[in-house]
Amino acid sequence: MRTLCHARGFFDPDAERNGQHPQCAFIARFHWLKAALDIDVRQLPEVSCDRFERWYNAIAPERVTLVFASAYMNSPASMFGHTLLRIDSAQHDDNNRLISYAVNHAADTGADAGALFTVRGLSGAYPGYFSLMPYYEKVREYNDLEDRDLWEYELGFTEEEVERLMMHLWELGSTPFPYYFLHQNCSYRLLAVMDVARPGMALADRFKWVAIPTDTIQAVLAQEGMLVRASYRPAQGTRLRHSLTQLNADQRKLAYALAQGEAEPSEAASCGVGTTEQAAVLETAYDYLYYRHLAGDIAGRDHTRRMRELLIARSRIDQASPIERPPTPLHRPDQAHEPKRIGIGFGRRHEQNYTNLQFRPAYHELLDPAPGHATGAQLNFLDTRIRYLADEERVELERLRFFDVDARTPRDRFFQPKSWNVRSGLEQRPAPGEARRLMLGLEGGIGHTYGIGSENKTLAMVSLQGSLWGSRHLDDTVRAGAGPRVSVFHAQGIWLGNLEIEATQYTDLSQPSWRLSVEQGFTLHRNLSLRLSAAREFDVEQRQDSVELALYRFF
Structure with a gap:
């Protein structure tokens, strides 16, 4: 970590100390030096660190909790x-x-967005700051506005270690x-702070190139006696x-109508259900309206009036929440599973046998172990595959994907996100x-995903895809295309499957190309997976079939 706390600290000692005595400005280092060098404090000037004491006593730290906000x-970013x-005092409990x-x-990213935001963030062009605020x-921000679940891991730091962390x-x-x-x-910097709290862990030193939050959490919790307990705080959307x-189908329909203003709260009492069901319908209608309010989907004062009317109607039912x-x-x-993955696959494509060696530094694929x-x-x-073609006795780069992102969120009457x-x-x-031939390309699409079944174990996505490929081996050097894709993903215990049908009309062909593929993943262990895939595709006037069996190890 940087040792200077101010941009002009090297030239201006007063700025570096922020107007404090060195014993106060660098209080953690001062206490460490006292212990390490067995310094007799009587030989040092008496210094009162009033600003630090007021800050420390206001927080009154006793326990430290590591909090993870889901993706x-x-x-x-x-x-x-x-x-x-999260810093808890003795007065803080579950309530x-x-x-x-x-x-x-x-990071302080200002108003940057899009490609500039990504490039600057990947290259370290933004300054990052620590901040302290009410939990x-x-x-x-995370639970309500961004709809992200929170996991809270209470850590087993001693009183002395908590004090050192705060210093x-x-x-x-x-x-x-x-x-x-x-x-x-964020995760890397917190590791460095915790390394100071408990010297000898050297957690930050383990992450030389990539620091993925879940990976860093695993490293922290692997320390002896570190995990005291874990708690789950579901997001507003999860709740x-x-x-x-x-609710049954009729009750969900009524709750939606109440939230939309298509029905009055009094209709909940006249729908032929008991007070328990009425309370559930009114609460759900209010929660949905509040969820849309937080998301910024609705404006004006009409929805606030409806929220108030729903609360009034619910308050008239003398019953705890059902x-x-x-x-x-x-x-x-x-x-x-661990984020890194290596694999070996054996397959046959267009009457040629091959062996694949695969490496991916991060992070998760649809058919990887799901838990x-x-x-x-x-x-x-950086998903990389090196292929050995047995019949031709040669090695080639089969694939190097810089990034591959797929977000499939199911839609229904209440939630209508885009999948992409x-x-x-x-x-x-x-x-x-x-x-x-090896080509450089960019592909993407946007569409809708629908859940099938009460637990959404099957996700069916319909999307419009676009692609752009370039190579000197193409007639026009560049080819662009667009077309529909239907993808069905299913998860059932240790088995995962994905079926895709896609058609694309390219600019350099009069006849559309198409591809049909099916993949199956079998979770053998948390960090071990078996994959079976088959595909048939038609492109540039040729049809090719392929089949592959692969074994993946995560580490």
């Missing part, structure tokens, strides 16, 4: 999730932890650090979805003359 697919610390303090490290502000945070103050989305990010599963809290998922994010990951979400970086995908890289593709 937010709409932001490149948060696709892997986010970590922060009032929202008024604890949160320690957050984040309820972060809960509102170090005081030293850091508003020190800027280069912020890299994939390495020196609402679970509420809807507790809506049950969402159950804690069976697997925590830290119990998911601990969101269903329908895929995030891959985008990927880019180098790939062997059919070319004129019955050959396959």
Whole structure:
């Protein structure tokens, strides 16, 4: 970490100390030196660190909790999730932890967006800062506004270690650090802070190139006696979805009508259901209206009037809430498979036998072991495949995907998100003359996903795809295309499957190309998976069939 706390600290000692005596400005280092060098404090001037004492006593730290906010697919900086610390005092328990303090490290990105935001974030062009704020502000931001589940891991730091952690945070103050989305990010900086709290762990040193939040959590919890307990705080959308599963079809229809203003709250009492069902319908209607309010989907004062009327109608039913809290998922994010993956595959394509060697540094694919990951979400970086063609006795680069993102979120009457995908890289593709050539391309699409079944174990996505490929082996050097795709994904225990049918009309062909593929994944272990895939495709006037069996190991 940087040792200077101010941009002009090297030239201006007063600015570096922020107007404090060195013993106060660098209080953690001072206490460490006292212990390490056995300094006799009587030989040092007496210094009162009033500012630090007021700050420390106001927080009154006793326990430290590591908090993980689940992935937010709409932001490149948060696709892997986010970590922060919560500082609890002796007065904080399960009923009032929202008024604890949160320690957050984040990049100051200004108003940047799009490609500029991504490029600057990947290259460390943004400064990152530590900040202290009430925990309820972060809960509102992640749980409510961004609809992200939170996992809270209470850590087993001793009283002395908690004090040392807080002293170090005081030293850091508003020190800027280069912020890299994939390495020196929120999770990496928190590891460095915890390393100071408990010397000898050297957690940050383990992440030389990439620091994925779930990976860093696993490293922290692997320390002896570190995990005290884990708690789950479902997002506003998660709670609402679970509420809807507790209503039948007619009750869901009524709740939607109440939220939309198509029915009056009094109709809940005249629909022939008991007070328990009425309470559930009114609560769900209010929660849905509040959810849309938080998302910014509705404006004006009409919805606030409806929310008030729903609350008044609910208050007239003298009964505790019949809506049950969402159950804690069976697997925590830290119990998911490791992010890196290697694999070996044996297959046959167009009457040629081949062997694939595969490596992917991060992070998760649809058919990878599912526990601990969101269903329908895929995030891959630098997925590389080297292929040995046995018949020709040669080696070639089959694929190098720079990134491959797929977000499939089911729609229904209440939730109507867009599903999308985008990927880019180098790939062997059919070319004129019955050959396959390495091409550089970009593909993406947008569409709708629909859940099938009460638990949405099957996701059917319909999308419009576009692609752009370039190679000197193409007649026009560049070819662009667009067309529909239907994809059906299913998860059932250790078995996962994905069926895709796609048609594309390219600019250099009069006849559309098409592709039919089916993939199956079998989870053998948390970090071991078997994959079976088959495909038939028609492109540049040639049809090719392929089949492959692969074994993947995660680490």
